[in-house]
Amino acid sequence: MDNPCAFSPKAVEQFHQLQQQLRNLWRSVETLDISDVDIVVIPSLSLDQRELQKIEGFHHYEERLLFSLIRLRNPRTRLVYITSQPLHPGIVDYYLQLLPGIPFSHARDRLLLLSTYDSSLNPLSQKILDRPRLIERIRQAVRPNCSFMICYNSTNAERELSIRTGIPLYALDPDLLIWGTKGGSRQIFVEAEVPHPDGSESVWSVSDLAIAAAELWERQPYLRRMVVKLNEGFSGEGNALLDLRSIREVAPGKGSHQARVDAVSEHFHCLQFESKGETWEKFSSRIPELGAIVEAFLEGDKRSPSVQGRITPLGEVEILSTHDQILGGPSGQIYLGCRFPADAAYRLQLQELGMRVGRCLAEKGAIERFGVDFVAVHQPNQDDKPEWDMQAIEINLRKGGTTHPFMTLKFLTNGRYDVSSGLFYSQQGRPKYYIATDNLQKDHYRGLLPNDLMDIIAHHQLHFDTGTETGTVFHLMGCLSEFGKVGLTSIGNSPQQAEDIYNKLVNAMDEETRSPEVFSEESMRLPMLWSGGY
Template identity: 75%
Template sequence: MNSLDSVNSVEPFQQLNLTLRDRWRSADDFDTSDADIVVIPSISVDQRELLKIEGFHHYEERLLFSLIRLRNPRTRLVYITSQPLHPSVIDYYLQLLPGIPFSHARDRLLLLSTYDSSTRPLSQKILDRPRLLERIRQAVNHDRAYMICYNSTPLERDLSIQLGIPLFALDPNLLIWGTKSGSRQIFAESDVPHPDGSLLVWSAKDLAVATAELWERQPTLKRIVIKLNEGFSGEGNALLDLRPLEEISPGSATHHDRVATLLERFRTLRFEAKSETWENYSSRIPELGAIAEAFIEGEEKRSPSVQGRVTPIGEVEILSTHDQILGGPSGQIYLGCRFPADEAYRMRLQDLALRVGKTLAEKGVLERFGVDFVAVHNPETNDWDFQAIEINLRKGGTTHPFMTLKFLTNGRYDLSSGLFYSQQGRAKYYMATDNLQKDQYRGLLPNDLMDVIAHHQLHFDTSTETGTVFHLMGCLSEFGKLGLTSIGNSPQQAEDIYRRVVKAIDEETKPSDPNHTLSMRWNSWY
C-alpha cells in the first residue's frame, strides 16, 4: 500500500471503529453480549521471521477459543482459515459448551477457508478473493458485527474497510509502540524500570557502534541482547557474550577498535532461532531495524508478564498476570505460562503495567497489550527487582489460555488479589503451553488424540471446571507439536493435571529413543 492509500484508509477505519465506542457498556457486557463475530486469525508478521517457528501455519488455530463464545445462544461466529480445519477439532470445541446443544452451536458457526497454503498472511488471501469477501459480508448482521484478529496491520485495516465491519484491535498506525524500540520509549514515558539500551539502528555497523556505547556506559556488563525491532516470540533475539572480549573492554582499547571487533564478533552471536545465521540476520537489520540492550543477570530469575486492554472509551483494564516459561539457547523464546504470577509480586506487576497501559491509551492504542518483565530475586532484601523488557500489541501466547478459562467458567478476574474466580467463587489456576513437542508425537492425527483423551479421561470436566483443553491439534501429525491448558483449583492441581496429560500421551506414543526428553523445562515456583 502506498502512503496516499494509507492516509485515505484511516478515516473510514476510524469511523467504523467509533461504532464500538457506541456499543461499549462494560468489559463483561461486551465479552458476553449478543454479537456476530468475524474471527481473522491471520499471523500478519514478517514472514521470514515467522518461518523460524515450526508449524506456524497451524497457529491460525490459536483463536479457536473464540468458539466458546457460542455458549451465548444468540451469538454467531464466522471463522476463516487458510486451509480447512479438521472436523474433529471443531467438534471438540463445540462439545465444551455447557448447556448448549451441539447442533444449535454448530448452526451458528460458519467456517470458511481460502484453500491457500502459501506463506502469505491469511488477511491478504481473503482480500484477494472478492467472492469470499462478499460471502462474509452477507453472513453477518452489520449492526452488531465486529472483527477480531491475532494482530492488527494495514492488511486487517483494509479487510475491516472492505467488509464494512469494525475491527476491535489496534490502529496499525500505532504499531510502533509494540516494537522493541517503541516499547523502550513507552517504558521511559511511564517511569517504568527497564534495561539500559540503544536507540533503533538500521545497519550492522551502527549496531556495533550502539553496542560499544552501551558497554562503555556499563563496563561491568557480561552479556548484551541484540534484538530485531520487529522480532516475534523471542525468535529475533541473539546474545552477545562480552566475557571473552576482555582485550577490548572499556579502558583496554579504543572505541574504534571496540566497534571493529564487535562487528566481527557478531558472526558468533548465539541466536535464539535454531537455524539462524549472521548472514541472514544482518540482512534483516536494514528492513526491520535492531537495538542492543543490557542482558539482565541474576541467580534466581523469572519472566512474568501482565496482560491488559484499552477499551473503546479509553479505560485501561488489567486482565491477567502470568509467570512465563521460556526456552531456547539463552531462555528468551516463549514456551508456556502459569496463571497467575507468583503472589510475591503480581500486585506490583499490575501497578507497573497499569502505568504502561495509561501511556498507551493516551497515544490512542486500543484493545490488547502485554508487558513482559524480568524479575530478579534480591537475597539481601528477600524481594524482587523488576525490569520491563517488551510490549506486545497483539493476542500473545498468554491470551488463548486465559480467554479459554474465562469463557468456559464465565468467571471474573479480581484486580484486588490478582486471582480468577469461577461463578461459584472458586479460585482457578492453570499451566499452559504452545510447545509440547516430541518426535514421538509425529504422525498422531487429531482423531488419535481424541482417542487418547477419551481413554485416559483427560478432557475438561464442566461440572468441576478442571481438566485440560487442547489446541494446535493440527500441528501434531507433521511437527509432533501440541498446545494445551491444564486448569485446576490450585497451582499444584493444575501442574498435576498437566503432567498426567504428558504421561498419558507419552505412554500411547511409546518413543523408540530411550534418551528422549521433554522439550519444556517446568520450574516449581509454587
C-alpha cells in the same frame, strides 16, 4: 513493518469511523462478550514471514484463536471463523462440545467456517484480500452495525479488510504499531516511568548497531553479555546473545572506543542465536528493513513474568491477568508456555506497572490487547530493596501466547479476575490456576491424528470437566501429526492440581505412543515455580 502511508486519508478516515462504531457496541467487558453480535475472527499471523518460519508448524497457529468458539455459549452470538486451510471437523467438534448447556447443533448453526484453500506463506489476511468473492461472503454473513472483527495482530492488511467488509476492527490502529516494536517499547517505558534494562534506540544498520553496543558497554563497563533484538520477533525467535567476555581486551579502560566498535562488529558473526538455523548473514540482512536494538542482558537468578491488559473503545485501561512465562532456548529467551497467575511476590507490582504502560498507550489512541514482558531478578537479603527487581523488556500489541489460555479459562467458567489479589475466581467462587503451552512436542507424537488424540483423551479421562471446572483443553491439534506438537491448558483448583493434571496428560500420551524414557531437548520442561506464595 507496514507502511501506513500506503492508505489514502479518505481510507484512514473510513477506518476510524468504523472503529467509532465499537463505542456504541461497548457497554462493559461482560456485555460485549455476551451481547447479541456477530463476530468475525481473522486469526492471521500478519508478521514477518521469515521470522515465523522459525516456528515449527506456524501455519497451524491460526488455530490458537479457536477459543473464540466458546463465545457461542451465548445463544444469541454468531461467529465467522476464517482459516487458510479447512479445519479438521473433529477439532471444531471438540470446541463446540465444551459449551455447557448449549445443544451442539444450536452452536454449530451459529458458526460459519470459511477457508481460502491457500497454503502459501502469505498471511491469511492478505489471502482474503486477494479473494473478492470471499470478502463478499463475509459481508453477507454478518448484520450491519451489529458486528465486529477480531484478529491476532493488526496491520495494514487487517485495516483494509475492515474497510472492504465494512466491519469494525476491534484491534490496534496499524498507525500505532511502532509502540509494539522493541525500540518503541523502550520509548513507552521511558514515558511511563517503568524500569527497563539499559540499551539503545532502534538502529537500521550493522555499523550503527556496533556503535550502540560499544556505547552500552561504556555505560556499563562490567557488562558480561548483551542481547541483540530485531524490532519484530515472535516468541523470542528474533533475539541473539552477544558475549563480551571473549573480547575483554577492548573493554572500557583497556581499548579505545573505535577498537570496541570494530571488535563488536567483528564479533557479531559469533552471536548465539535463539532460533535454530539462524545465521548472522540472514539476521543482519533484516536490520535495514525491521530495525534492531541492543540491550543489557540481566544476569542472576531470574524469572520472566508478564502482565496482560486491554484498552476499551472508551479508552479505559483494564488489567486482565499476570503470568510466569516458561522459557527455553540457548539462553532462555524462547517462549514455551506459562503459569497463571504470576507469583504472589510480584503479581500486584506487575499490575501496577502494566497500568502505567496501558495508560500511556491509551493516550496515544491504542485499543484492545497489550502485554508487557518483564525480567524479574531475585535480590534476597536486601532490606532496602524489593525481593524481586522488575525490568520491562517488551510490549506486545497483539494477542500473545498467554491470551488463548486465559480467555479459554474465562469463557469456560464465566468467572472474573480480581485485581485486588491477582487471582481468577469461577462463578462458584473457586480460585483457578493453570499451566499452558504451545510446545508440548516430542518425536514419538508424530503421526497422531486429531481423532487419535480424542481417543487418548477419552480413554484416560483427560477432558475438561465442566462440573469441577478442572482438566485440560487442547489447541494446535493440527500440528500433531506432522510435527509431533500440540498446545494445551491444564486447569486446576490449586497450583499443584494444575501441575498434576499436566503431568498426568504427558504420562498418558507417552504411554500411548510408547515413548522412550529419554526425551528430546525440544520436549516441554516445566520446572516448578510455585513455592507457597499463592
